[in-house]
Amino acid sequence: MKSYKGKNILITGGLGFIGSNLASALVKLGAHVTLVDSLIPQYGGNPFNIADIRECVSVNVCDVRDSFALAYLLQNQDYLFNLAGQTSHLDSMVDPRTDLEINAAAQLSILEACRKVNPEIKIVFASTRQLYGKPDYLPVDEKHPIRPVDVNGINKLAGEWYHLLYNNVYGIQACALRLTNTYGPGMRVKDARQTFLGIWVRLLIEGKPIKVFGDGLQLRDFNYVDDCVRALLLAGASEQANGKVYNLGSKEVIGLKDLAKMMIELGYGGAFELIPFPPERKAIDIGDYYSDFSLITAELGWKPEIGLGEGLANTLAYYTEHHQHYWDANA
Amino acid sequence: MKSYKGKNILITGGLGFIGSNLASALVKLGAHVTLVDSLIPQYGGNPFNIADIRECVSVNVCDVRDSFALAYLLQNQDYLFNLAGQTSHLDSMVDPRTDLEINAAAQLSILEACRKVNPEIKIVFASTRQLYGKPDYLPVDEKHPIRPVDVNGINKLAGEWYHLLYNNVYGIQACALRLTNTYGPGMRVKDARQTFLGIWVRLLIEGKPIKVFGDGLQLRDFNYVDDCVRALLLAGASEQANGKVYNLGSKEVIGLKDLAKMMIELGYGGAFELIPFPPERKAIDIGDYYSDFSLITAELGWKPEIGLGEGLANTLAYYTEHHQHYWDANA
The missing domain is CATH 3.90.25.10 (UDP-galactose 4-epimerase, domain 1)
Structure with a gap:
């Protein structure tokens, strides 16, 4: 966790649930944290989530679909925790285009911006167990077939794979965590x-x-947000994680x-x-x-503690x- | 093949390589064929491809990204052969956004249009073996893990899955063929x-x-275009194909x-x-x-003949x- 001291860190979805908890942890670790959030009322951003760290972070209100803003903000960042997303499965069926723009197209433009203005950045992308669809077997490991059951799952998957592709083809360090149900304050x-x-x-x-x-x-299975945040930090700090996907989960x-x-x-x-x-x-x-999370336990030493x-x-x-x-x- | 006589059929990418050959076959089968093509110079559309059937088909020059035009044209169609796509792997890396718009976003808007104006339509989507990425084993069957190696593969996959999703969730009959290298006149x-x-x-x-x-x-492995066209026609005519994905291929x-x-x-x-x-x-x-195409042989009776x-x-x-x-x- 010493990796983060004095480093520049951008969090998309930074006023949201997981982003704000991650920001608190990073402030404690001595990082310079910038939070990007659209504050769309239907989404997860809430200024109260960062009330206690407001003076310790920079806040930039903008949408991840704003590719010029993101390209500017991504300069000089050491890490990107890329958490912004449209999360509602039902909304993705009612308005699939918006889900596509946020969960797929904006991810691609963020990665293009990294390629052009900051190819040294390390990215951790928040993916979801939703893309496994209805499980063939339990617990579900990372080798389980991919079979999204809603538009949100398909677009999140595209977003995840753009990250892995830019890692593999362009050497932009990126990995993804497939989150299960995360809960907690915020x-x-x-x-x-x-x-x-x-x-x-x-x-x-x-x-x-x-x-x-x-x-x-x-x-x-459920993860308390502090456990999820620890997984994000471990993935960000690990070179072994580059190009990989890890399930989170709980026994x-x-x-x-x-x-x-x-x-x-x-x-x-x-x-x-x-x-x-x-x-x-x-x-x-x-x-x-429920997930098999033994891969992240073996490679990054993570397991839920709460x-x-x-x-x-x-x-x-x-x-x-x-x-x-x-x-x-x-x- | 009698299914097509007197039926209304829309082909996107209709002036392209496979679309134009399919149009010829459908004209011979007695169908009413409408061809949609953007005629973007870098893509596959070429008016000469339909020179010999020009008087027997309707041609509508427009881009599949033109969602209003497509929603109009999709009305009263019995079948949609959805072949339009950005096919260049390299172009998808140079201009990933355009690839996303055509291969993913336009597909979603076509499916939304079908849901709203023509939920009884049957759709056959032209997908690609590209989404398997570098094979784990050969020949590659449909259960092989999905692992696209370029932006084109990711976006084509999203496009394919939107089709399956709309079949599964909304009952809009759709199936996909994962084409391998197709070649031939046009x-x-x-x-x-x-x-x-x-x-x-x-x-x-x-x-x-x-x-x-x-x-x-x-x-x-390679398929001559007539074999590919026959597979598209068999898939379109089969109820068993709905919601399914089939590899094409050759021994x-x-x-x-x-x-x-x-x-x-x-x-x-x-x-x-x-x-x-x-x-x-x-x-x-x-x-x-190279592909294992035994599934389509077993279920639809297709194998290459040329x-x-x-x-x-x-x-x-x-x-x-x-x-x-x-x-x-x-x-």
Whole structure:
């Protein structure tokens, strides 16, 4: 982690959930951090996410589709943590072109800018387990066939591969982490656009029932944001990671109904109900999913350290205290 | 093949190599054929390709990126053979954004148009073996990992998957054929933008030496265009094909040096020379490649029928007679 001291670091999606937590960690490590965020209201950026480090970072509000701005900002950066993305699966089906522009086209223009103005940069790209689609086997390792079930998955995959291609063809150091469900303070909780866990947290704190789709037996794995941030930092600091893709994941696999119960038992009240899958969600549902993350454990020494109970308790405590910065109770 | 009689058929890339040959076949089958082509000079469209069927087809000159034009033209079509694409691997590295717009974004907008104005249409998409990248094993079947080595491969893959996704999620019947090297009358021979075989044909007819990169031992498989057209027609007519991807290929696998010799021995003169790989080509070269096409044989009854010797002889005879329509000897 000493790699980052005194270094120049750009984070796209820097006011978002993972970007802001990463920024905090990098500020503590002594880095010079610049945050790029579009602050599109439907996306994950929220100025409150960086309230406690606001004086220690540079903020540049712009969209990753703004290729001239990015080409300027990428100069003289030692690292790019490329986290900006359209994350809503449903939105990608309703407005596929916007998803393509952000998750694929903007990635290509960022890489072209790096090639032209800063070929020495190291890039870590936030990819997603979504591109495996409905698993053939569990846990899903990096060799699992790729089979995205929604437009978002296809475009994220293109974005990931542009990174690997620019590493392989042009020697621009880049790697990708395929994130699973990440949760914690700073996530979007207003609605389900970023993660279903977000809206669950909101409903629970509002005293409304959590809605679990189907039979609630679908298995998932979860990473607390601090664990995700550590993986990003390890990948950024590792030359071995260049040109590689690593799954994140957790051995604490849980069904969604049990997850709802666990959240309710943390003492903030609440209830859950099983409801039938809405058809537009069923069409892109992937069934059970959890990752094999042994590759990143072997190569970069990463494994999750924060248990689900502890992570959820931190998260609910955070939103109980700060919810007014994340949703309008009168809306 | 009776499926096509009296049916309305749109072919994108219709004045191109494969599109024009497909149009001829469909005209013979009694279909009403509309051809869309951008006629961008660097691409494959050439009005001479349809000189002999010009009175039997409708031609609409427009770009597949023109989403309004396509949405209009897609109405009332029974079949779409979606062949338009940017095919040059090198061009995709020099101008990746244009490749993305044509091979990915335009495909998405075509599918969106189908969803809105013509959800009953059947689509056959021309994909490419390029998306397998450097093979792990030979022959390459459809289960081989996907690992594009250039921007073109990534964008073609996105385009292919949008088609499968719209089949799976929206029930818009679509399938894809992953073409290997296709050759024959109508291919672009002015340069190597569409296929290296094109420029070989030109050099041979001009009496100049064919340039073979590296040691010339790289293996490839080839399909004569009539075989490729038959595969497209079979896929279009098959309900079983919906949502599927099929490799094309040939059991007549040959090294590039031997291919050059074979062409020279056909009696049109010529010579070849081995030259070192240009670095920009070496970076995206895939080594040996040939397909396992047993899936399409089993499911659709397709296998190639025209041998390489016969196909090359037809091709050289065609360009010897018609070369003035394909390149400017004074250029």
